[in-house]
Amino acid sequence: MDYAFATIRELRQALDDKEVSSVELAKFFLARIKKYNPELNAFITITEDEALAQAGDADQAIARGEVGLLTGIPYAAKDLFSTRGIATTAASRILENFLPVYDATTIAKLKEQRAVLLGKTNLDQFAHGSSTETSCYGPSKNPWDSARMPGGSSGGSTAAVAAGLAPFALATETGGSIRQPASLCGISGWKPTYGRTSRFGVIAMTSSTDSIGTVARSAHDLAITAEVLSGHDPKDATTGNVPVMDYSAQLSAGLKGFKIGVPKEYFVEGIEEDVEKRVREAIAVAKDLGAEIVDVDLPLTGFGSLVYAIVTPSEVSSNLSRYDGIRYGHVTAEAKDLFEIYTKSRREGFGDEAKRRIMTGTYALSAGYRDAYYLKAQKVRRLLVQEFEQVFKKVDILLCPSSPNVAIKLGSAADNPLFGYIADQLNIPGALAGLAALSVPCGFGRPKDGEAVELPVGLQIIGPQWGEQKVFQVGHAYQQATDWHKQKPAGFQN
Amino acid sequence: MSISRDEIKHIAKLARIELSDTELGKFQADLNKVLGYVEILKTVDTTGVAPLATVTGLENVFREDVAADSGLQKAIIDNAPVKSGRFIKVKKIL
Numbered sequence: 001m002d003y004a005f006a007t008i009r010e011l012r013q014a015l016d017d018k019e020v021s022s023v024e025l026a027k028f029f030l031a032r033i034k035k036y037n038p039e040l041n042a043f044i045t046i047t048e049d050e051a052l053a054q055a056g057d058a059d060q061a062i063a064r065g066e067v068g069l070l071t072g073i074p075y076a077a078k079d080l081f082s083t084r085g086i087a088t089t090a091a092s093r094i095l096e097n098f099l100p101v102y103d104a105t106t107i108a109k110l111k112e113q114r115a116v117l118l119g120k121t122n123l124d125q126f127a128h129g130s131s132t133e134t135s136c137y138g139p140s141k142n143p144w145d146s147a148r149m150p151g152g153s154s155g156g157s158t159a160a161v162a163a164g165l166a167p168f169a170l171a172t173e174t175g176g177s178i179r180q181p182a183s184l185c186g187i188s189g190w191k192p193t194y195g196r197t198s199r200f201g202v203i204a205m206t207s208s209t210d211s212i213g214t215v216a217r218s219a220h221d222l223a224i225t226a227e228v229l230s231g232h233d234p235k236d237a238t239t240g241n242v243p244v245m246d247y248s249a250q251l252s253a254g255l256k257g258f259k260i261g262v263p264k265e266y267f268v269e270g271i272e273e274d275v276e277k278r279v280r281e282a283i284a285v286a287k288d289l290g291a292e293i294v295d296v297d298l299p300l301t302g303f304g305s306l307v308y309a310i311v312t313p314s315e316v317s318s319n320l321s322r323y324d325g326i327r328y329g330h331v332t333a334e335a336k337d338l339f340e341i342y343t344k345s346r347r348e349g350f351g352d353e354a355k356r357r358i359m360t361g362t363y364a365l366s367a368g369y370r371d372a373y374y375l376k377a378q379k380v381r382r383l384l385v386q387e388f389e390q391v392f393k394k395v396d397i398l399l400c401p402s403s404p405n406v407a408i409k410l411g412s413a414a415d416n417p418l419f420g421y422i423a424d425q426l427n428i429p430g431a432l433a434g435l436a437a438l439s440v441p442c443g444f445g446r447p448k449d450g451e452a453v454e455l456p457v458g459l460q461i462i463g464p465q466w467g468e469q470k471v472f473q474v475g476h477a478y479q480q481a482t483d484w485h486k487q488k489p490a491g492f493q494n
Numbered sequence: 495m496s497i498s499r500d501e502i503k504h505i506a507k508l509a510r511i512e513l514s515d516t517e518l519g520k521f522q523a524d525l526n527k528v529l530g531y532v533e534i535l536k537t538v539d540t541t542g543v544a545p546l547a548t549v550t551g552l553e554n555v556f557r558e559d560v561a562a563d564s565g566l567q568k569a570i571i572d573n574a575p576v577k578s579g580r581f582i583k584v585k586k587i588l
Contacts, residue, residue, distance in 0.1 A: 098573065099573065101566045101569040101570055101573065102564075102566070194549055194550065195550045195552075208547075208548065208549070234557065237552070237555040238548070238550055238552065238555075240550060240552065300538075303534075303535065303538060306531065306532045306534060306535045307535070309528055309531060309532050310532055310535075313528075317509060321509075321510070324510075325575065326574065326575075326576075326582060326584055327570075327573070327574055327582065328573040328574060328575070329575070330575070331575035331576060335585065337585055337586075338584060338585045338586070338587055339510075340512075341584070341585060342510040343510050343511060343512040344512055346509075346510055346511045346512070347511055347512040347513070350511070355511060355513075355517070355521070356521060356524050356525075358509050358511060359502070359505055359506065359509060359511070359521050359524075359525060360524075360525055360528055362505050362508050362509040363497070363501075363505050363525060366505065366508060373529075373532070374545075375545045376535055376536070376540065377532075377535060378545035378546045378547070379538075379540035379543040379544070379545050379546070380535055380538050380540060381545075381546045382543055382544065382545065382546040383538065383540065383543060385546065385549060417524040417527050417528055418527065418528070418531055421531070432549075433549060434549035434550065465549070
């Protein structure tokens with residue numbers, strides 16, 4: 001079997017059949033990471049010793065017959081998840097020497113399963129960005145074309161999975177950070193319902209939309225990870241007491257009787273021709289599978305990015321106020337008093353994008369401007385939420401593009417303060433409403449820059465809040481009928 | 495409306511970030527660009543709409559306030575860049 005591009009299901013079978021051991025799998029993926037990471041820059045930290053120890057434990061558990069869904073399966077985690085005793089940087093200078101004293105709940109759940117952590121993946125600094133270019137460790141590269149960005153902020157996780165360096169990876173989304181890079185790297189990504197998974201121990205960005213999900217090779221694999229990671233956590237009061245289903249056991253419902261909405265506002269001006277074609281073809285596949293397709297209107301879609309441009313920096317400025325140079329993280333050597341410890345440590349420790357968001361948010365929340373900006377944005381956000389509620393009374397699911405474009409060249413986002421708000425415009429409205437969604441590969445297209453390369457296109461599947469089962473069913477039905485999710489980039493075969 | 499250089503200085507002070515002269519100019523331009531971008535929000539009629547605080551529908555999630563020993567005191571202090579014994583050291587406050 002080609003383990004590099006095998007699914008979680010296939011690896012589970014191979015482990016259970018004793019065809020391969022967890023230690024052998026860990027060594028196999030660690031060797032691939034060492035070989036390909038210099039080219040991709042997908043990992044910030046490789047946790048070789050921990051991986052081999054965890055894999056040894058997993059093999060013993062398997063021998064005893066104690067087998068969970070992910071026992072012995074290797075994975076990578078975005079470097080935003082706290083891992084006890086393992087560096088957790090958020091790709092920032094201010095946390096470069098930070099060692100968490102506890103595990104994020106999602107990391108703890110994977111430890112309970114005896115899944116095997118291979119390493120921590122690159123991201124935009126503090127997840128602020130849509131390209132990984134704001135990382136203080138430099139950008140990750142897109143495995144389909146190393147001159148292009150993988151998308152972001154979870155671009156290290158998606159590049160790692162796309163290049164066969166891990167079968168799945170933990171990722172986070174605030175407004176596109178799972179769906180957009182999954183789309184650009186040609187893999188499947190799950191953006192959970194807000195509150196479906198615990199945020200505890202994940203470095204906070206925008207607390208009202210931060211969602212903890214995964215990227216993998218199929219909707220089926222995503223459903224497996226969702227079964228393990230979902231549920232109420234007493235340490236995160238925003239997690240809901242909604243039952244966790246056996247998502248992966250109930251995937252075969254098919255699409256007969258499904259009513260699928262196609263929102264015309266998501267085929268935005270400037271969308272690439274091939275992206276629109278591939279997505280329309282995917283919608284035709286859903287129709288052939290028995291779904292009823294209807295056009296729907298979501299007229300506030302275009303306002304999503306505007307709301308986000310206020311809400312996100314506001315919450316960022318509040319969340320990042322904890323980095324004070326005193327309790328943990330970088331401290332300046334230049335301060336003569338307490339005030340300067342704050343101002344100089346933060347000056348030295350934060351990158352440009354973090355500073356820009358802190359400044360924007362501080363302004364939007366400051367006396368005299370809060371009503372005009374923050375509260376106005378939250379009012380429009382309520383209208384956006386209501387618009388989705390109305391549409392989900394009429395349809396089960398929405399199908400649309402995950403991103404208006406395929407992967408663009410590294411450097412082309414440079415220093416544009418509005419880049420992310422435009423890159424993620426098709427993901428942001430659903431994120432602001434806390435909806436469940438997937439991105440799955442639906443073919444290839446030429447970029448707008450005219451270069452003769454074929455790059456992955458993503459189909460976005462948006463469901464209502466707590467609609468995980470539906471989005472997994474639709475993603476799975478589509479992937480049973482197509483093989484776009486099985487395509488792999490050249491150059492990473494052995 | 496646009497943000498003046500003095501306002502940017504004031505925001506930087508509130509945000510506890512020291513900015514160089516070049517950065518002050520850069521962020522002044524960036525913030526004005528972002529605020530220009532969101533200006534169009536004002537065209538949405540939100541009369542009688544309450545600002546959204548959460549999408550979960552959850553409210554007042556209470557739990558008992560019970561103390562437990564995390565066993566992490568030493569590890570937490572170890573993470574502080576400047577410390578003295580079992581204390582975090584700071585510059586004088588008053």
